[in-house]
Amino acid sequence: MRGPQGRMAYSVEHGGDMSEHHATIVWKRTSAEHTYDTYNRAHEIRFKHGDIVLAASSAPAFKGDADRVDPEEAYVASLSSCHMLTFLAICARMRLSIDAYEDDAVGFLEKGPKGKMWIARVELSPRVTFSPGTNVNAATLDQLHHLSHEECFIANSVNSEITVKARD
Numbered sequence: 001m002r003g004p005q006g007r008m009a010y011s012v013e014h015g016g017d018m019s020e021h022h023a024t025i026v027w028k029r030t031s032a033e034h035t036y037d038t039y040n041r042a043h044e045i046r047f048k049h050g051d052i053v054l055a056a057s058s059a060p061a062f063k064g065d066a067d068r069v070d071p072e073e074a075y076v077a078s079l080s081s082c083h084m085l086t087f088l089a090i091c092a093r094m095r096l097s098i099d100a101y102e103d104d105a106v107g108f109l110e111k112g113p114k115g116k117m118w119i120a121r122v123e124l125s126p127r128v129t130f131s132p133g134t135n136v137n138a139a140t141l142d143q144l145h146h147l148s149h150e151e152c153f154i155a156n157s158v159n160s161e162i163t164v165k166a167r168d
Contacts, residue, residue, distance in 0.1 A: 022047070023045055023046065023047055024045070024046040024047075024050070025043060025044070025045055025046075026043060026044045026046060027040075027042075027043035027044075030042075036063075037063070041057045041058040041062070041063060041064040041065065042055070042056070042057045042064075042065050042068060043056050043057065044056065045069075045074075054069055054074075055067075055068045055069065056068050056069050056070065056071070056074070057069075057070060058070055058071070059071075059072055059073075072107055072109060072119060073107075075107060075119055075122075076105050076106065076107035076119070076122055077105070078154050079105065079107075079122050079124070079152070079154050079155060079158070079160075079162060080103045080105035080122075080124055081154075082152045082153055082154035082155065083103070083124055083126070083145075083148050083149060083152050083154075083155065083162075083164070084101050084103060084126065086148040086149075086151050086152045086153075087101070087126070087128070087144060087145065087148040088101065090144060090147055090148055090151070091144065096130065096134050096136060096144075097130065097131035097133075097134045098128060098129065098130055098131065098134075099129045099130065099131050100127075100128070100129040101126060101127070101128050101129070102126070102127045103124055103125060103126040103127070104125045105122060105123065105124050105125065106122070106123050106125075107119045107121070107122045107123075107160075108120055108121050108122070108123075118159075118160070119160050120160060120161065121160055121161040121162070121163065122160050122161070122162045122163075123162075123163050123164075123165060124162065124163070124164045124165070125164075125165050125166075125167050126145070126164065126166055126167065127166070127167040127168070128141070128166070141166055142166065145164040145166055146164075148164075149162060149164060
């Protein structure tokens, strides 16, 4: 449901979805044949009605282009980004001022119990720089990350194990 100026209108009080999130995937064959060894994996992921375009491909291990973002990387980035945005919101509400946040997140592709490949786990390694005068001890930092994980929309939507190992 769209509100003024095309913004998303929330309809929770009427039992509807809180919001919708759209992505368009565009692929066109560039090879002479469509065989596993020859078809191109390069494609585009479009957001905001095509205003933002992400060059994507499968991972190199699956004959993709290493210079493009693969779905596994996008998945890991999505979890990391959601955790960060939730962390920033929680800290802002608690009046804990932050100057910088960086995360070197890693996802692990493994064979699952049914023999299918999946991103079984994701390790987030955030480094938070609090503003001068904002004092947060290790226990509080761990608690903030735990709460951020619990409230992260994306983490609540997946089966992968997600761990947070805060860095100094």
